[in-house]
Amino acid sequence: CPPNVVEDEYAMRLSTMHALGLSFILIACSPGSEPGADMPDAQSAPWEISGNALGPFHADLPLTVDALEAALPDFSARLEQRSVEGEAYDVVVLSHEVGGAPVFEVSASWQSQSLADVKIYEAGHIAGLRADIGDSFSASGFEPADCFSGMEEMSGRVSCMDERYPGLIYWFDPSPYDGPDGEIPPISVLNDASLFMMHWHADPR
Numbered sequence: 343c344p345p346n347v348v349e350d351e352y353a354m355r356l357s358t359m360h361a362l363g364l365s366f367i368l369i370a371c372s373p374g375s376e377p378g379a380d381m382p383d384a385q386s387a388p389w390e391i392s393g394n395a396l397g398p399f400h401a402d403l404p405l406t407v408d409a410l411e412a413a414l415p416d417f418s419a420r421l422e423q424r425s426v427e428g429e430a431y432d433v434v435v436l437s438h439e440v441g442g443a444p445v446f447e448v449s450a451s452w453q454s455q456s457l458a459d460v461k462i463y464e465a466g467h468i469a470g471l472r473a474d475i476g477d478s479f480s481a482s483g484f485e486p487a488d489c490f491s492g493m494e495e496m497s498g499r500v501s502c503m504d505e506r507y508p509g510l511i512y513w514f515d516p517s518p519y520d521g522p523d524g525e526i527p528p529i530s531v532l533n534d535a536s537l538f539m540m541h542w543h544a545d546p547r
Contacts, residue, residue: 388469391507394544396460396468401544403457405450410434417445424449426495462540472504472512473537479514480533489514491526500526500535509543 389397398413407419417436424433436446444463451458462468465475473482484502492499492513498520502512516527516535526532 388467390469391510391542396542396544399446399448399457399460399542399544401456401458405432405434405448405455405457407434410436410448414446418442458544460542460544462542463538468540470506471540475537475540477537478533479535479537482512482514482537484512486526486529486532489526491524493524497523499538500532501541507542511541511543512537513539513541 394401403409403413407421410419411417414436417438418440419434419436420441422433422435423430425431431449434448435444436448437444444461445467446463447461448457449459450456463475468474472484473479479500482502489500489502491497492501496513498516500514500516502514504510504512514532514535515538516531519527519531519535521527521531527535
């Protein structure tokens with residue numbers, strides 16, 4: 343072949359290879375195409391809830407500061423004590439910073455030192471809820487028949503059960519209402535009550 347024909351064909355092939363290579367680079371570097379970008383993050387909220395697992399919380403997780411910080415590396419964990427009817431027990435509190443406001447409070451079953459209960463004090467961590475922290479009773483869709491009046495340290499508060507998640511309890515606070523102990527407030531008061539905590543049992547009772 344004449345030299346100019348060979349040079350032209352080589353130039354065309356080189357141009358094609360360059361274009362293909364540039365396209366590959368653009369695709370590989372485009373947002374969302376990083377390795378594992380489509381894989382869900384096990385630590386990401388909102389979490390799904392089941393009988394024995396709530397995101398990184400599960401019934402076999404040891405109730406220790408180290409185990410909980412390993413399971414939730416974005417949180418700081420600390421050991422505290424609570425008491426019920428004079429009986430003290432340990433809890434692990436998880437917060438956004440050392441000594442910060444509780445986001446989760448985790449306790450064990452009486453029979454073992456494995457996780458049994460999680461109290462949730464911050465919105466945005468659980469998927470598929472009827473209501474989230476800070477929502478009003480009226481926004482939740484619950485009816486008074488779904489709920490119970492709190493007892494002892496929860497006196498004055500109202501708990502409601504979600505039939506889809508037998509281990510999950512929603513706690514509403516109707517403060518400053520101060521009605522009779524052991525009775526659910528009138529609906530006019532209850533509608534304005536705020537969801538201040540959710541209590542999840544790893545093994546529904």
